[in-house]
Amino acid sequence: MMSFSSSSNGISRRDALQRLGGLGLAGLMPGLGMGTGVASTSNLPTQEAVHYPFPRDPLANVPMARLPVGAVEPKGWLQTQLGQMAEGMAGHLHEIYSNVGENNAWRGGTGDVWERGPYWLDGAVPLAYILDNDRLKEAVRPYLEWTLHSQRSDGYFGPSPDKKYDDTQGLQTERPSDWWPRMVMLKVLQAYHSATGDERVLDLMSNYFRYQKRTLSEKPLNHWSWWSKMRGGENQASVYWLYNRTGDDLLLDLAPALFEQTFDWTGRFESQSGRWHGVNTGMGLKQPAIQYLQTHDERYLKAIDAGLQYLYGQHPQPQGIFSGDELLHGTDPVHGTELCTIVESMYSLETLIGITGRIDYADRLERMAYNALPAQHNDDYTQRQYYQQPNQIDLSSVPRGASPFVTDHDGENNCFGLLNGYPCCTTNMHQGWPKFVRSMWQATADGGVAAVAYGPCAVTATVGDGEGTEVTIDEETTYPFEDTIRFTVEPKTAVSFPLRLRVPTWVNEAATVQVNGRPYTTTAGGQMATIERRWTEGDRVTLALPVSVEAERVHERAIGVRRGPLVFAKAVEGEREQIGVQHDMPTHAVHPSAPWNYGLEVKPDEAEEAVTLEQGTPEGYPWTAENAPVKLTMPGRKIPFWSEYNNAAGPLPPSPTHVDTDGEDVTLIPYGSTTLRISAFPVVRA
Numbered sequence: 001m002m003s004f005s006s007s008s009n010g011i012s013r014r015d016a017l018q019r020l021g022g023l024g025l026a027g028l029m030p031g032l033g034m035g036t037g038v039a040s041t042s043n044l045p046t047q048e049a050v051h052y053p054f055p056r057d058p059l060a061n062v063p064m065a066r067l068p069v070g071a072v073e074p075k076g077w078l079q080t081q082l083g084q085m086a087e088g089m090a091g092h093l094h095e096i097y098s099n100v101g102e103n104n105a106w107r108g109g110t111g112d113v114w115e116r117g118p119y120w121l122d123g124a125v126p127l128a129y130i131l132d133n134d135r136l137k138e139a140v141r142p143y144l145e146w147t148l149h150s151q152r153s154d155g156y157f158g159p160s161p162d163k164k165y166d167d168t169q170g171l172q173t174e175r176p177s178d179w180w181p182r183m184v185m186l187k188v189l190q191a192y193h194s195a196t197g198d199e200r201v202l203d204l205m206s207n208y209f210r211y212q213k214r215t216l217s218e219k220p221l222n223h224w225s226w227w228s229k230m231r232g233g234e235n236q237a238s239v240y241w242l243y244n245r246t247g248d249d250l251l252l253d254l255a256p257a258l259f260e261q262t263f264d265w266t267g268r269f270e271s272q273s274g275r276w277h278g279v280n281t282g283m284g285l286k287q288p289a290i291q292y293l294q295t296h297d298e299r300y301l302k303a304i305d306a307g308l309q310y311l312y313g314q315h316p317q318p319q320g321i322f323s324g325d326e327l328l329h330g331t332d333p334v335h336g337t338e339l340c341t342i343v344e345s346m347y348s349l350e351t352l353i354g355i356t357g358r359i360d361y362a363d364r365l366e367r368m369a370y371n372a373l374p375a376q377h378n379d380d381y382t383q384r385q386y387y388q389q390p391n392q393i394d395l396s397s398v399p400r401g402a403s404p405f406v407t408d409h410d411g412e413n414n415c416f417g418l419l420n421g422y423p424c425c426t427t428n429m430h431q432g433w434p435k436f437v438r439s440m441w442q443a444t445a446d447g448g449v450a451a452v453a454y455g456p457c458a459v460t461a462t463v464g465d466g467e468g469t470e471v472t473i474d475e476e477t478t479y480p481f482e483d484t485i486r487f488t489v490e491p492k493t494a495v496s497f498p499l500r501l502r503v504p505t506w507v508n509e510a511a512t513v514q515v516n517g518r519p520y521t522t523t524a525g526g527q528m529a530t531i532e533r534r535w536t537e538g539d540r541v542t543l544a545l546p547v548s549v550e551a552e553r554v555h556e557r558a559i560g561v562r563r564g565p566l567v568f569a570k571a572v573e574g575e576r577e578q579i580g581v582q583h584d585m586p587t588h589a590v591h592p593s594a595p596w597n598y599g600l601e602v603k604p605d606e607a608e609e610a611v612t613l614e615q616g617t618p619e620g621y622p623w624t625a626e627n628a629p630v631k632l633t634m635p636g637r638k639i640p641f642w643s644e645y646n647n648a649a650g651p652l653p654p655s656p657t658h659v660d661t662d663g664e665d666v667t668l669i670p671y672g673s674t675t676l677r678i679s680a681f682p683v684v685r686a
Contacts, residue, residue, distance in 0.1 A: 070132070091127070154211050183228070505525050570679075
């Protein structure tokens with residue numbers, strides 16, 4: 001395998017160590033966990049055994065880099081999840097939704113020219129190669145081949161502005177030259193190159209960026225649309241991706257020009273104010289860190305923390321994402337979050353983890369992936385919501401005005417269907433799971449690998465010194481439904497390399513690591529457990545994560561219930577009603593058929609003592625109320641005066657609130673396994 005190197009860029013050995021472990025950067029990062037019995041020098045990144053494309057000089061050193069598409073193979077319930085995607089919308093959208101089908105302009109047709117085709121491919125291409133699914137590879141091939149052959153002599157690629165396109169209602173055909181859909185297609189091509197090594201991708205991108213550098217002064221990012229200006233960080237990231245593979249100095253001139261024409265997310269995050277567009281914010285989270293790569297100015301990294309402090313201080317929701325329907329909308333649990341916001345925020349966090357090594361960013365990523373994401377698509381991946389609500393008691397086709405959503409879209413925003421709301425989520429949702437699976441493991445700058453998010457999978461990577469040695473690590477677990485992860489290391493030949501295992505910040509007691517059945521280290525939460533040894537075939541590592549139930553204060557001093565990465569909710573029984581058909585696919589409302597208005601009779605700081613835990617093994621698809629592998633039972637009471645308002649749960653009663661109803665056991669299941677639910681609970685007292 002080709003080896004890539006990166007210079008030290010003047011970074012000290014101490015700073016390099018801190019970045020690798022997630023410590024430093026003006027005190028913003030959690031520390032690197034050495035554990036007991038591990039010498040501090042064992043964690044120093046040497047930059048001498050880099051087998052994957054890390055940043056080239058003069059870009060900043062980073063602690064981790066993505067492995068190729070397909071290096072991480074899902075297993076267990078994750079394999080089921082991605083398999084259902086391939087059998088559902090992700091694998092068949094080109095057949096279901098004509099706007100991304102054979103007449104799409106990104107495969108040479110006269111149909112949609114803008115983001116919908118590239119959005120679908122941004123998930124379908126990595127999904128095809130992660131699953132090694134020949135049918136899906138054949139489905140995406142015409143789009144890839146047409147795009148690779150579409151480049152003009154001046155470097156422009158994609159739908160031509162000189163072609164006549166259909167004017168059918170609902171098609172986006174008015175701006176074929178816009179920079180924005182090309183930003184998405186560049187990500188598609190990068191994933192394809194990562195999976196296949198097709199050198200035509202490097203040629204196309206090199207020629208296109210020369211065209212872009214010549215053209216930006218005349219036609220800046222906002223020339224065709226506001227979206228390109230807001231999302232220019234996607235373009236800048238692709239420039240650095242190519243630079244790390246070609247070393248073309250022209251790209252170091254283009255990247256700052258793109259940053260200057262992009263909306264000032266650094267200043268926006270530093271100001272910590274405003275009612276921003278949710279999806280743009282999700283994308284914008286990574287943009288300052290991308291600028292940091294060339295400037296080495298830690299102001300940009302600090303700005304991200306300021307932005308997150310604002311988002312999760314003023315607009316948090318229990319399931320781990322901020323509100324945005326479509327603008328940021330505060331803490332009320334009947335406010336919604338757009339599906340695009342979730343998958344774009346996840347991708348930004350995946351990028352930030354590699355640049356910074358931050359443990360807390362990985363915690364946020366898992367919380368979104370294991371709560372918000374599965375709740376917003378249906379069980380067989382044939383329908384999705386435009387908005388989801390933490391307290392979601394009725395999915396109805398009812399115009400609601402400005403309450404509970406900022407933008408209402410004729411009332412079907414929270415129904416399950418193909419196109420309700422805007423079609424952007426129909427096409428963009430597919431990147432969420434495949435990119436998460438790819439990012440679960442990353443290469444480290446000293447020739448090792450790091451597990452940054454957990455779940456059943458196997459990773460194959462090149463590790464060690466020199467040319468390196470291929471190793472496969474099988475990760476056996478049902479996480480997030482259990483608390484123990486077991487790794488079996490299978491190198492082709494014996495090899496020394498560091499294996500790093502994330503210990504989440506929610507771990508209150510030290511996590512324990514065993515190697516071949518013997519205690520190896522204990523590591524506190526918010527750190528990396530590092531195991532550096534000579535690995536031989538069949539070596540086994542076990543990571544045990546102490547988990548407790550915690551009650552977190554949310555809107556109006558209500559509480560959300562969390563256990564490790566999982567948020568829990570009371571599932572509300574409901575009846576489905578078909579209310580329409582879109583492209584031969586049904587749209588469903590869901591109406592409550594059982595009481596939902598319960599509070600929890602617990603003291604927030606004693607939640608663990610108030611819980612009865614029922615923990616099982618996932619059988620089949622886990623994100624359903626019937627199959628939920630983990631259940632919590634807590635004492636609660638019905639709140640008679642908490643009632644429906646405007647087809648949503650009414651205003652939360654203040655906590656604590658006094659009621660004279662009988663005490664009852666309230667069963668909670670993982671948020672992602674619910675459709676109708678309550679996840680922000682008033683605290684009740686008799």
